[in-house]
Amino acid sequence: MGRPASPPPHAPLLLTLLLAALSFAQTLVVCKDCRITSIKKALELAKDGDTILVKGGTYREGTIVVNKRVRLVGEGYPTLDGQRKYEVLKVTADGVTVEGFRIVNSGVSELEDLAGLKVEGASGCVIKDNLFENNFWAVYLSGVRGCRVEDNLIKGSGEQSEAYTGNGIHLWHCERVLIRRNRIEGHRDGIYLEFVKDSLILENEARNNWRYGLHFMFSHGNTYARNLFERNGAGVAVMYTKKVVMVNNTFRDNWGDSSYGLLLKAITDSLVVNNRFYRNTVGILMDECQRTLIKENDFVENGWAVKLWANSANNTITYNNFLANTFDFATNSRRSENELRRNYWSAYRGYDLNRDGIGDVPYKPVKLFAYIVENNPAASVLLKSPLVELLNLAEEAFPALTAVELKDPEPLLRRVEWRFYE
Amino acid sequence: MIRALSLFLLLLLFACEVKPEPEPIRYGKDACAWCRMIIADAGFAAELKTKKGKVYKFDAPECLAAFVLSGQIKKDEILGMWVADFAQKGKLIPVEQAKFLVSEKIKSPMGLNIAAFSSEEDLEEAKRVFGGRVLTWEEVLQYVKERWGDQLHRHHTHHSS
Amino acid sequence: MKKSLELLLYELAHLLRIKGLWFYALSVAGVSAAFFFLTGDERKVLLSLLSFTLLAVPLVSGFFSVSYFYDTKEFTEFLLAQPVGRGELLFARWAALALALTLLYAAGVAAGLTLKGFSLQEKAGFLWLALSGTFLTLSFCSLAFLAGVLFDDKAKGVSAVLAAWLYFTLLHDALILTVVYLFKDYPLEKPVVLLTLLSPVDLARLLVVLRLDVAALMGLTGTVIKELLGSFKGTLLSISALVLWSLVPFTLSWLLFRKKDL
Numbered sequence: 001m002g003r004p005a006s007p008p009p010h011a012p013l014l015l016t017l018l019l020a021a022l023s024f025a026q027t028l029v030v031c032k033d034c035r036i037t038s039i040k041k042a043l044e045l046a047k048d049g050d051t052i053l054v055k056g057g058t059y060r061e062g063t064i065v066v067n068k069r070v071r072l073v074g075e076g077y078p079t080l081d082g083q084r085k086y087e088v089l090k091v092t093a094d095g096v097t098v099e100g101f102r103i104v105n106s107g108v109s110e111l112e113d114l115a116g117l118k119v120e121g122a123s124g125c126v127i128k129d130n131l132f133e134n135n136f137w138a139v140y141l142s143g144v145r146g147c148r149v150e151d152n153l154i155k156g157s158g159e160q161s162e163a164y165t166g167n168g169i170h171l172w173h174c175e176r177v178l179i180r181r182n183r184i185e186g187h188r189d190g191i192y193l194e195f196v197k198d199s200l201i202l203e204n205e206a207r208n209n210w211r212y213g214l215h216f217m218f219s220h221g222n223t224y225a226r227n228l229f230e231r232n233g234a235g236v237a238v239m240y241t242k243k244v245v246m247v248n249n250t251f252r253d254n255w256g257d258s259s260y261g262l263l264l265k266a267i268t269d270s271l272v273v274n275n276r277f278y279r280n281t282v283g284i285l286m287d288e289c290q291r292t293l294i295k296e297n298d299f300v301e302n303g304w305a306v307k308l309w310a311n312s313a314n315n316t317i318t319y320n321n322f323l324a325n326t327f328d329f330a331t332n333s334r335r336s337e338n339e340l341r342r343n344y345w346s347a348y349r350g351y352d353l354n355r356d357g358i359g360d361v362p363y364k365p366v367k368l369f370a371y372i373v374e375n376n377p378a379a380s381v382l383l384k385s386p387l388v389e390l391l392n393l394a395e396e397a398f399p400a401l402t403a404v405e406l407k408d409p410e411p412l413l414r415r416v417e418w419r420f421y422e
Numbered sequence: 423m424i425r426a427l428s429l430f431l432l433l434l435l436f437a438c439e440v441k442p443e444p445e446p447i448r449y450g451k452d453a454c455a456w457c458r459m460i461i462a463d464a465g466f467a468a469e470l471k472t473k474k475g476k477v478y479k480f481d482a483p484e485c486l487a488a489f490v491l492s493g494q495i496k497k498d499e500i501l502g503m504w505v506a507d508f509a510q511k512g513k514l515i516p517v518e519q520a521k522f523l524v525s526e527k528i529k530s531p532m533g534l535n536i537a538a539f540s541s542e543e544d545l546e547e548a549k550r551v552f553g554g555r556v557l558t559w560e561e562v563l564q565y566v567k568e569r570w571g572d573q574l575h576r577h578h579t580h581h582s583s
Numbered sequence: 584m585k586k587s588l589e590l591l592l593y594e595l596a597h598l599l600r601i602k603g604l605w606f607y608a609l610s611v612a613g614v615s616a617a618f619f620f621l622t623g624d625e626r627k628v629l630l631s632l633l634s635f636t637l638l639a640v641p642l643v644s645g646f647f648s649v650s651y652f653y654d655t656k657e658f659t660e661f662l663l664a665q666p667v668g669r670g671e672l673l674f675a676r677w678a679a680l681a682l683a684l685t686l687l688y689a690a691g692v693a694a695g696l697t698l699k700g701f702s703l704q705e706k707a708g709f710l711w712l713a714l715s716g717t718f719l720t721l722s723f724c725s726l727a728f729l730a731g732v733l734f735d736d737k738a739k740g741v742s743a744v745l746a747a748w749l750y751f752t753l754l755h756d757a758l759i760l761t762v763v764y765l766f767k768d769y770p771l772e773k774p775v776v777l778l779t780l781l782s783p784v785d786l787a788r789l790l791v792v793l794r795l796d797v798a799a800l801m802g803l804t805g806t807v808i809k810e811l812l813g814s815f816k817g818t819l820l821s822i823s824a825l826v827l828w829s830l831v832p833f834t835l836s837w838l839l840f841r842k843k844d845l
Binding site: 256281304372373377382383388 | 630633634637638752753756757759760763764767771772775776779784785788789792796797798799800801802803804805806808809
Binding site for chain 2: 110111188194195210211217218234239240256257263265266285287
């Protein structure tokens, strides 16, 4: 009780002063039978550094604006209800903690992005262990620095409505934010970042969001690791961004006519390492990508493991496992300025006479049909047609027939062993 | 074979009568022909139709502008262009009849902050809320060119061989 | 009518005594069992069986029917000397053949599946496959009868059926591909769907493919095709087209046969 949420400055003198000040910090208790029955009232009475402890029950107070440095703590998950009319909580002060609430039914608006919890222009917030249900936007950070969003469970209405479902965790013009161990479903994008720098997205699970599990726009220098993206409209879209690190994520069952596990659109100098792509319509779709390394990933039973468009160059795809994908690769150009080397392809039929673990014949992963469809989408009506099957057989028998130059000159004969950090 | 071909040519004749109307956008399904993003927001979508009847859909007016500026489709090939009415979500209006509002506070999907309106009143209302300046379609093209100039030519990707 | 039925049953009994046909059923059973043993994944089995069906069923149905038509010509002439209508006779023979071939194909697939037990996940998929196999059988029986009535010479008739098989399994798709290349600046989804209506093999293929996960690989073109051929109306459209493919060639042969003096 009464301890500061975020550590004070390091100078010992300041610390002493602060500790002295803290001895005056108090805890205000809010409940139906208490002296203070509304959170708004408690906020009026509170000073910076105070804790407001809210006990169970449902609070319908319109929009609660938190403009002081307080810890707002719920006991037994009290419900804050926006009654489909209001933004529920709006934080404008630095160093605010919101913990242990159930925040539901934010308003819906055509003009404004109303949220369950919005933090605007503040720093050092902690949003932890809350339940968000049926909000337009759930957690919305705008112009925020140095914040933590952890252990929240976020459920959207699940309605696929083009106008009225916002994102689960939405960051706009933020820096140094940690988004960790949240579970998000039923929103438009699970996690959305636009103009966000130097942030970490770790160990989140985004499922059944109707557009993307995670969506990056113009957000440089971020890392996302150990997340799970499952059954979203499409898994993850990383767009117009430099220096993204993508490690140890799982992209699973993102399946549909326009779906994919990971879209890399206009991405430069990034890393895609140690990820698992299982049963996505397209594992990775690369459009306008430069100098990106794709290494030690597993691509298993995807429709296409990788679609690499001709406008992508100087990318390196190496030491990956391509296992039982319907098509390993597709591209829309005969030539490609990307490095494809030393991957394991379960469809490879070559041999290794000198027994160095590297196949003696190059592997050409782009089937003629994949090339045709990439250039003429209407040709996809011939999927599984005897003509196409015959073409595939012919290509296997006579590799010279392949239309596309792209090849792995040193295909591996054994699966690449790499460790997934569970 | 000949029968099939002649039938197809007949069909093409039908196809030549392309209606100058936008095709409905399947939100959450259709992808933007410029930025690849899945089109999700009915307040910002856009569409272009060629005289031959081919349809390109976009998630934002700025993507339509960029597509036009990139020259992938020649000007005289274009039958019509439409943008979503920000105030009447789901409604597509011809770009010539639209008024565009550019304001930092409008979060269009590709970050150039453009919204389109068909009615003068809606525009005034939005201007009151967001502030910003009003542009015509020609001015939007100019604005996108200034902001995205360097990107517009890298793109030329699809269907090159 | 009663006579037709008698003839049909007689014919059917005769057909089911032909060893070659049982060999067909056994091969179908063998192939489907083999697919099951090679992979436990039903969806893969279904796709492999579809490929097999698209190639084998039209070929076997067409080739066997046309050969049978010529080989039993003398017997047909003998029957025609009896008080029996020409139309009735032809119908009974066609129906018996189509029925026998369909039954044997279905029995083959079913036998293959039983080897693996009946706990199928993809029941609907296999039913669509059976339906598509049935329509292919009917269509190619019909085409075979048309060839048989059109050409007196067996060599010509058989060649015609083989040509039709080649056309519908490979060349028609090549034609679609050419059209897609030539007219790439146009919206092609609808024309392409119309072109598939002109081939029973394409129709049969899409009847199954559109119901499977794999259809997602067709991308947004697939979305349009699913609306055109996979929706309720679209399914009606493609099934009607397949019914036409099954009945029209035979009806033509029936009309010709009734007028013709053998």
